[in-house]
Amino acid sequence: MSDLDSLAIEAAACRACELCNTRKNVVFGEGNQNATMMFVGEGPGRDEDLVGRPFVGRSGKLLEKLIEQETGWDRGEVYIANTVKCRPPNNRNPLPEEIASCEGFLRSQVAIVNPTVIVTLGAVASRALLGVNEGIGSLRTQVFDFHGCVLIPTYHPAAALRGGTGVLAAMRSDLAKARLLADE
Ligand code: URA
Numbered sequence: 001m002s003d004l005d006s007l008a009i010e011a012a013a014c015r016a017c018e019l020c021n022t023r024k025n026v027v028f029g030e031g032n033q034n035a036t037m038m039f040v041g042e043g044p045g046r047d048e049d050l051v052g053r054p055f056v057g058r059s060g061k062l063l064e065k066l067i068e069q070e071t072g073w074d075r076g077e078v079y080i081a082n083t084v085k086c087r088p089p090n091n092r093n094p095l096p097e098e099i100a101s102c103e104g105f106l107r108s109q110v111a112i113v114n115p116t117v118i119v120t121l122g123a124v125a126s127r128a129l130l131g132v133n134e135g136i137g138s139l140r141t142q143v144f145d146f147h148g149c150v151l152i153p154t155y156h157p158a159a160a161l162r163g164g165t166g167v168l169a170a171m172r173s174d175l176a177k178a179r180l181l182a183d184e
Pocket of ligand 1: 055
């Protein structure tokens with residue numbers, strides 16, 4: 001069994017925060033264990049909670065399309081995870097204590113996959129990994145180091161679905177930049 005498989009089993013039994021009381025499934029993450037690019041979202045929504053897989057709803061379909069079009073990879077070639085592994089009720093933002101309870105799983109996923117580039121999707125994931133409180137609009141124009149990986153913040157696909165001006169174009173350009181950096 002791989003290190004990621006053992007970690008997923010541990011996560012499936014996790015009761016470290018209140019989200020365990022309302023989840024249907026733990027959404028650990030999935031993809032290529034040797035991926036050079038890893039995506040980190042916020043947390044499971046309704047669709048993900050029902051099936052136990054990340055980004056399977058509308059945001060996921062858009063993310064999949066952007067990954068394919070801007071990096072040339074399909075979703076199975078990258079690794080996809082979330083900041084918290086259990087759905088926050090009514091899709092509210094995860095609370096700081098929930099993010100903190102789940103942080104060990106995400107850090108271990110990063111350490112095991114050891115991607116060249118991490119793309120954080122939205123303010124929650126970007127702030128959680130970087131430990132900052134800036135808005136995503138300014139974070140996304142910067143490139144960070146996260147324990148030896150290049151970290152590129154971009155918008156969450158839900159923001160593009162809401163039709164924010166220029167959000168989709170900005171995401172495309174961020175993913176294209178991430179792809180170039182993944183090859184270096
Ligand atoms: N939004 C997220 O942040 N993660 C998912 O897995 C699905 C929607």
